[in-house]
Amino acid sequence: MTDTDLIRALGGPTKVAELLGYDKANGGVQRVQNWLKRGIPAEVKLTFPHIFLRAQQQPARAEG
Numbered sequence: 001m002t003d004t005d006l007i008r009a010l011g012g013p014t015k016v017a018e019l020l021g022y023d024k025a026n027g028g029v030q031r032v033q034n035w036l037k038r039g040i041p042a043e044v045k046l047t048f049p050h051i052f053l054r055a056q057q058q059p060a061r062a063e064g
Contacts, residue, residue, distance in 0.1 A: 003040045006052065007032065019051050020044070 022028025
């Protein structure tokens with residue numbers, strides 16, 4: 001899953017900014033929007049693993 005896919009799976013830049021506690025009035029949404037092109041900084045992923053790892057988990061495939 002790319003970082004763009006990850007941001008979209010979490011609900012888009014506005015929702016991700018809210019989840020991270022970024023202030024919308026001070027460019028929080030624009031910051032996340034920039035990650036669609038630049039990628040999510042590793043420091044952010046490490047600081048908020050409960051957000052980014054949860055979104056990357058995929059259901060297990062049924063065998064049989």
